[in-house]
Amino acid sequence: KSGEMAKLTQLIENEVFRAYATYATIVLGKMMLMSLVTAYFRITRKAFVNPEDTASFGKGESAKKYLRTDPDVERARRGHLNDLENIVPFLGIGLLYALSSPDLYTALLHFRIFAGARITHTFAYLIPLPQPSRGLSWAVGYAVTISMAYKVLKTALYL
Amino acid sequence: KSGEMAKLTQLIENEVFRAYATYATIVLGKMMLMSLVTAYFRITRKAFVNPEDTASFGKGESAKKYLRTDPDVERARRGHLNDLENIVPFLGIGLLYALSSPDLYTALLHFRIFAGARITHTFAYLIPLPQPSRGLSWAVGYAVTISMAYKVLKTALYL
């Protein structure tokens, strides 16, 4: 039993795997923040989508008027969905990449650039910054993921 | 070769990892059910979004009237998207947490509360239950994920 545990611990003690664990947690935490940003805009802009969420504003027409869309809410939601679309591939491909024995320095470079790109993307989306800020930060994260996918397939390809 | 297999088997024989595997499969299965719920509402409410899906109702205007949104369909879709937003972080952070040698009892507590919170969230969304049922069940799952993320970063932090 303690031998087993030791083996599990070995994985988390590997430096590349620890780096993956750290940056995966950071980008997932960042993505989770988007829920709070959306909730903040829904409450401050009074823009809800579920009737039961407006019950505290009274009944009937007085509450119904808060069932509406708001540009800031929709913007936060689009940022959240873009995170899902890009962070899910990073999670899966990044894990396999971390297990494909990459060079520690190269791996850190990939993880850091990806995390930096996604954080920049969020600011570019929410502020919003003029294009091509958002487009470029999206493309950088995308390119990092492709680069890791290439290493995974080069190491593991088994069709 | 059989040594290799043994090593893989060791991971799945670890109790914390087995608990993770079990609860991850349960919440993913629950999330997959949302597809069936949405399909059920689309068919019973006759509310579709793709023209090719209404072809069996005839041609032209007689089929076109089924290309519409329906409150129950939209509600199921929102529940599904909320699952994605919350279960993806649980999958990634929970896996790293399971590899960070947590206490078995503590790990089970995290996994069970998360699964319970997400199942409650689905009922709260679909019935729907009056607030703050949905908000609270969402927050409980969110807090469990944050707690696991803290343990991962404490164990593995490598920037």
Next chain:
Amino acid sequence: KSGEMAKLTQLIENEVFRAYATYATIVLGKMMLMSLVTAYFRITRKAFVNPEDTASFGKGESAKKYLRTDPDVERARRGHLNDLENIVPFLGIGLLYALSSPDLYTALLHFRIFAGARITHTFAYLIPLPQPSRGLSWAVGYAVTISMAYKVLKTALYL
């Protein structure tokens, strides 16, 4: 240290795990392509959602008219979301399945059918093919995931 690395390498040298790594990377890569398809339709159909994305078309009303929805853009977006809803369960359950010591041939069968079904689903959605092409390809991928979930729970169940 080199012993550690060896252990990590062992995982990626296991044939079932390599097959998982290959097919997970393929379906994630396919999902990532949906971003490019959406971007292609947004640009060729001139249908944007963020005001800052239309700034290059001029100011005021002349740019505002490009803030609109387009059927092809929306279709690509629905295909992308459907990928997320189905590939996320495959990623999580497939990883656990690969670690549950399945027979190599059986595992390859699951992974290949899933990848084939999702690629078919994308063509069925984008062309679009008449139903039940899209529905069937969705159901095949869904059934493969359920089959892997069953094996995971049979091997690892720990409530």
